[in-house]
Amino acid sequence: MKIDPTVLEPIADRAWPARERSTLGGWRLNASDGWSMRSNACWPLGKPDRDVEAAIDAVEAWFIARGLPLRFKLTDGATAPEDLARHLSRRGYTDCKETLVMVGEAQGRADPVVALSTVPNASFEAVFTASAGGNIEDARERLETLARIPAPARFACLDMDGQPAALGACAIDGRWVGVFGMRTAPEHRRKGLARRVLGALLAEAKPLGACAYLQVEAGNAPAIALYENEGFRTAYAYRYWVR
Incomplete structure (x- = not known):
């Protein structure tokens, strides 16, 4: 593509x-x-x-x-x-x-265990704070940005043993759906939960005939492997220039 x-x-x-x-x-x-x-x-x-x-x-x-x-x-x-x-x-x-920046077709799979909503719920704060190493300010900024994603947007949360374990969000803009905020609580990593959340989000976008995109750090080999297994391919890259 x-x-x-x-x-x-x-x-x-x-x-x-x-x-x-x-x-x-x-x-x-x-x-x-x-x-x-x-x-x-x-x-x-x-x-x-x-x-x-x-x-x-x-x-x-x-x-x-x-x-x-x-x-x-x-x-x-x-x-x-x-x-x-x-x-x-x-x-x-x-x-x-x-x-x-990786792109792929919005070919997801609905998952009855993954809860979907149009706004982020309280579960997002717990997982974002944990994945940010307890940095409340970092988590708060990202949560506030998630809440500003323009409609239509979808937010997905997967609970394990009654506690939020993995989540993600998507922003839909015309034929494109962007995947953001993919997080898994540290104690629930490497259980395939991120794959299920991603599938549920893409399933929501599939009826729109959308293409999907996401951003992943070049050094994050496990995430890249997950997305490649789901049909995503690298389209281009970007870098930050700082002083």
Whole structure:
């Protein structure tokens, strides 16, 4: 499946909405509390409305005014201008956290044990906090972002022994469905629960004829293997540039 990142990246940006947003021409500025890199970074998806060096100055001032780290999200095949990495490197930025964007058909399987809803419930807080190593602020920011996913959205939770064990969410935008917030409580990992949650979410999107996408860190081999087994393939990658 050939994917144009200049088409999919704006969809992914809408699906994971930051608390505060602004633009500099085709550059998108997202700010929340600083934890989720996607919602706390500049996405340079089109030409800025000024000279590139002046645009970088403006981005830096915008994030500094909010007390947030300086971050740019550079996407293969979608970054504008194409030589932005060179400009950032000269200023002392370096790249990190390579992330793969994987795509596949929305061919899921309904699971009667997986509870589905249109809003995240209290179970999400428990699992997100546990998977964030007890970092309540990190978990809270991500939960607030989940709650901002525009409708139609679906939230899935799988309980084990009466306690939330695995969960995930999806955002539907036209023919695309984005999978977000996949988490499994530490004590329930390697039991196939994430696969069941993913299947339930994709089953919800299947009647819409949607294609699915998700983001996974390049070093997360177990997650990549799971998604490849479900028919997902890497379409392109992005990296964060930080100073």
